[in-house]
Amino acid sequence: MSIKENEEFRPKIVAFCCNWCSYAGADLAGSSRLGYPADVKIIRVPCSCRVNPMFILRAFEKGADGVIICGCHPGDCHYSTGNYYARRRMTLLFSLLDYVGVEKGRTRVEWVSAAEGVKFSATMNEFVEKIRSLGKNVRLEDLRCRN
Amino acid sequence: MQELISRIKALLADKTVDRVLGWKAGDMPYNPEPAYFETEEDLKDFVYDGFCGANLSKYMIEASKLEGKTLVCLKPCDTYSFNQLIKEHRVDREKAYIIGVGCKGKLDIDKIKAQGIKGIKSISGAEIDGAADTLKIDTMYGEKTCSYADAMLERCHVCKGKEHMIYDEIIGESKDTADGNRFDEVAKIEAMSPEEKFAFFQKELSKCIRCNACRNVCPACSCRKCVFDSNKFDSAQKANVVSFEEKMFHIIRAFHVAGRCTDCGECSRVCPQGIPLHLFNRKFIKDINAFYGDYQAGADVDAKAPLTNFTFDDIEPGERG
Amino acid sequence: MYKIAKANLPALFRLIAENQELYLPVNTADQVNFAAWTEDAQVDLDKLKTVKSPKDVFFPQSENLYSCVKDGKKISIEPEALKEQNFVVFGMKACDIRGVEVLDKVFLAEPVDSFYKARRDHGTIVAMACHEPEESCFCKVFGIDCADPAADVAAWMIGDELFWKPITEKGEALTKLAESLLENADEAKVEAEKTAIRSIVEQLPYSDLSLEGWNGDVLMDKFNSPVWEELYKPCLACGTCTFVCPTCQCYDIKDYDTGHGIQRYRCWDSCMYSDFTMMAHGNNRTSQMQRFRQRFMHKLVYFPANNGGMYSCVGCGRCVEKCPASLNIVKVVKAFQKQGGSNS
Numbered sequence: 001m002s003i004k005e006n007e008e009f010r011p012k013i014v015a016f017c018c019n020w021c022s023y024a025g026a027d028l029a030g031s032s033r034l035g036y037p038a039d040v041k042i043i044r045v046p047c048s049c050r051v052n053p054m055f056i057l058r059a060f061e062k063g064a065d066g067v068i069i070c071g072c073h074p075g076d077c078h079y080s081t082g083n084y085y086a087r088r089r090m091t092l093l094f095s096l097l098d099y100v101g102v103e104k105g106r107t108r109v110e111w112v113s114a115a116e117g118v119k120f121s122a123t124m125n126e127f128v129e130k131i132r133s134l135g136k137n138v139r140l141e142d143l144r145c146r147n
Numbered sequence: 148m149q150e151l152i153s154r155i156k157a158l159l160a161d162k163t164v165d166r167v168l169g170w171k172a173g174d175m176p177y178n179p180e181p182a183y184f185e186t187e188e189d190l191k192d193f194v195y196d197g198f199c200g201a202n203l204s205k206y207m208i209e210a211s212k213l214e215g216k217t218l219v220c221l222k223p224c225d226t227y228s229f230n231q232l233i234k235e236h237r238v239d240r241e242k243a244y245i246i247g248v249g250c251k252g253k254l255d256i257d258k259i260k261a262q263g264i265k266g267i268k269s270i271s272g273a274e275i276d277g278a279a280d281t282l283k284i285d286t287m288y289g290e291k292t293c294s295y296a297d298a299m300l301e302r303c304h305v306c307k308g309k310e311h312m313i314y315d316e317i318i319g320e321s322k323d324t325a326d327g328n329r330f331d332e333v334a335k336i337e338a339m340s341p342e343e344k345f346a347f348f349q350k351e352l353s354k355c356i357r358c359n360a361c362r363n364v365c366p367a368c369s370c371r372k373c374v375f376d377s378n379k380f381d382s383a384q385k386a387n388v389v390s391f392e393e394k395m396f397h398i399i400r401a402f403h404v405a406g407r408c409t410d411c412g413e414c415s416r417v418c419p420q421g422i423p424l425h426l427f428n429r430k431f432i433k434d435i436n437a438f439y440g441d442y443q444a445g446a447d448v449d450a451k452a453p454l455t456n457f458t459f460d461d462i463e464p465g466e467r468g
Numbered sequence: 469m470y471k472i473a474k475a476n477l478p479a480l481f482r483l484i485a486e487n488q489e490l491y492l493p494v495n496t497a498d499q500v501n502f503a504a505w506t507e508d509a510q511v512d513l514d515k516l517k518t519v520k521s522p523k524d525v526f527f528p529q530s531e532n533l534y535s536c537v538k539d540g541k542k543i544s545i546e547p548e549a550l551k552e553q554n555f556v557v558f559g560m561k562a563c564d565i566r567g568v569e570v571l572d573k574v575f576l577a578e579p580v581d582s583f584y585k586a587r588r589d590h591g592t593i594v595a596m597a598c599h600e601p602e603e604s605c606f607c608k609v610f611g612i613d614c615a616d617p618a619a620d621v622a623a624w625m626i627g628d629e630l631f632w633k634p635i636t637e638k639g640e641a642l643t644k645l646a647e648s649l650l651e652n653a654d655e656a657k658v659e660a661e662k663t664a665i666r667s668i669v670e671q672l673p674y675s676d677l678s679l680e681g682w683n684g685d686v687l688m689d690k691f692n693s694p695v696w697e698e699l700y701k702p703c704l705a706c707g708t709c710t711f712v713c714p715t716c717q718c719y720d721i722k723d724y725d726t727g728h729g730i731q732r733y734r735c736w737d738s739c740m741y742s743d744f745t746m747m748a749h750g751n752n753r754t755s756q757m758q759r760f761r762q763r764f765m766h767k768l769v770y771f772p773a774n775n776g777g778m779y780s781c782v783g784c785g786r787c788v789e790k791c792p793a794s795l796n797i798v799k800v801v802k803a804f805q806k807q808g809g810s811n812s
Binding site: 173174175178179180181182183201206261265266267268287288350351353354356357358359360362363364372376378385386416417419420421422 | 496497498499501516519520529530600601602603604668671672673701702704705706707708710711712720722733735736737738741742743746788790792793794795798799802
């Protein structure tokens with residue numbers, strides 16, 4: 001077996017985290033010394049409903065293998081109702097992505113509060129594991145972005 | 148059609164309306180074009196037959212900006228789009244006089260040609276009064292026939308019904324031409340493996356030439372400037388490159404019209420490459436119905452649209468959904 | 469004159485494709501377009517018109533010009549390689565060939581477009597006569613004879629046989645390559661086919677379309693005509709007519725950020741689009757009427773004015789078939805005729 005084949009697959013994962021809950025949750029995970037894989041790149045957004053479907057497709061285009069959106073628990077949104085709208089949008093979008101052949105496991109929404117550092121870390125570990133099992137995303141990737 | 152034309156003439160004559168939006172006979176038996184008529188003289192070219200598939204609701208966006216009232220001929224399925232446009236404040240109800248025209252299914256010339264019929268000189272049986280079960284087609288290569296049902300547009304096989312959702316008056320009879328369930332095709336794809344789904348859409352979308360006809364004909368795509376036309380957007384609206392751009396375009400377009408698409412089928416009708424674009428929209432409609440309760444865009448102007456609404460116990464996205 | 473049985477065509481394609489690319493009409497998901505031949509390609513030579521014209525073989529819808537690659541602080545620029553291998557295009561029709569001649573006027577004039585020229589130099593065209601012309605065809609109006617197409621090789625599909633006549637040196641070379649599969653034939657059948665095709669062309673509804681009054685001299689008359697104001701109204705401003713057209717040659721140049729560099733590419737543009745020829749000061753055509761007028765004025769007035777009277781419409785009829793609003797160049801010409809010639 002060549003060295004290359006032996007190399008472990010390191011997925012690229014984009015996490016959109018809401019500023020008020022999940023980003024603080026990630027912070028708490030960090031300050032509590034709870035680990036999560038470095039494959040997860042966090043992008044801070046003001047609210048989970050700021051995530052435009054185009055952001056998700058763009059992430060896949062540029063080579064992401066999985067995309068996760070984290071927001072406040074329903075009912076706890078800093079703007080009262082943002083995450084309720086996000087929930088409907090993402091339900092429909094993820095269902096459509098599954099319909100065009102992007103496996104359901106590659107997209108995920110998780111509600112993580114500022115106090116849930118443990119949940120943040122566990123979710124990310126779980127998600128990375130899932131993407132590792134699914135392998136590289138080639139379905140929505142723009143070939144021009146390959147190295 | 149005579150009844151329709153005399154009524155239109157009367158409405159023009161007594162100044163109830165200033166102009167008429169209808170269809171003008173083309174130079175072939177099957178290519179009428181949407182057109183404005185302002186005088187009785189103009190109306191000699193007016194036509195309404197089986198090939199008048201175009202949904203004139205979209206043209207009403209521009210017509211609403213004109214001075215005075217526009218008479219518009221809408222088929223039952225077009226009235227859903229018109230209602231939806233009222234809801235989105237894109238057309239002015241006060242400036243429209245709607246004649247609900249009868250419809251017994253509209254024809255798709257490509258389906259006729261796909262049967263190997265070419266060199267068409269004339270077609271009989273497509274007239275709106277006394278439409279025949281069989282079309283008689285005179286071609287340069289002999290007489291041909293084709294059943295009316297086989298030549299119908301895909302959308303007519305899943306007709307939403309013969310009722311007009313909005314009108315000032317109705318002229319002519321309509322027929323519900325549905326002979327299938329509109330979600331059958333969607334369900335068939337849903338049952339495929341991810342590999343098969345991807346292969347199916349890849350094959351269909353690889354034909355896309357980025358002409359934007361689907362977007363420009365769509366009554367739901369009524370933005371003054373489309374996000375794909377923005378020069379600040381680093382994806383081009385016209386380049387078909389390494390298969391990503393067209394996927395992005397069609398997925399995002401379908402998402403932007405989700406909950407607003409009335410399933411009028413214009414996108415699939417106009418696609419020069421015959422891509423079944425309605426499959427994207429119908430997937431959203433099917434999901435909306437399943438997750439948030441049955442909803443038909445354009446049926447009711449006052450109903451709240453599914454994507455601008457929520458309940459506390461909505462279904463969760465993704466795997467758990 | 470040579471011939472080959474229709475049943476032997478797959479063998480011919482395999483032979484040609486052995487050491488060069490072969491483009492021909494292929495059916496993908498129910499639509500026939502020019503594509504590269506492969507063993508499982510569903511070749512369809514019976515379809516008269518492909519949806520897109522074969523112009524992409526010489527002038528692809530999108531093509532890279534160069535890429536910038538960033539490596540640390542170093543940026544390197546790599547131009548895209550020019551076409552170096554020979555290839556064959558099989559089954560272009562007479563109108564498509566005239567379309568390429570129109571493109572030649574644009575891209576082979578100084579300054580020469582090197583990407584286009586490389587493809588033209590390496591391509592061999594096998595043209596096919598139109599067995600059964602259709603009602604949307606009007607190539608006769610432009611003096612094109614679809615019964616006797618002139619390219620590197622001319623071919624006729626008659627019954628179960630394909631007749632093959634090399635015309636140029638490139639054509640002779642291709643004929644030599646395919647020698648083992650071709651047999652000698654006499655011209656009688658081909659002559660009969662030509663007569664049959666021409667008699668059908670005579671009866672086509674658009675064959676008597678008159679272009680009287682359309683030339684480079686009538687520029688301002690036509691430009692200022694009120695007819696445009698009426699004509700453009702059903703236009704949806706999509707680019708279908710442009711993208712199926714064998715002669716539309718406008719393109720846009722864009723940069724794509726790959727995350728580790730830039731790819732500069734060009735892609736077809738359409739004068740129907742709101743951002744067509746957009747510049748820093750804005751756009752010089754601000755209404756759809758102006759954009760619509762541009763397309764037809766270019767084909768029938770500006771192009772002949774600059775190219776010795778050659779129209780940049782070839783009468784293939786693709787726009788006639790594909791326009792979502794059933795508008796087309798024939799309706800434009802007829803509308804002007806109806807309005808009483810050039811001055812209205």
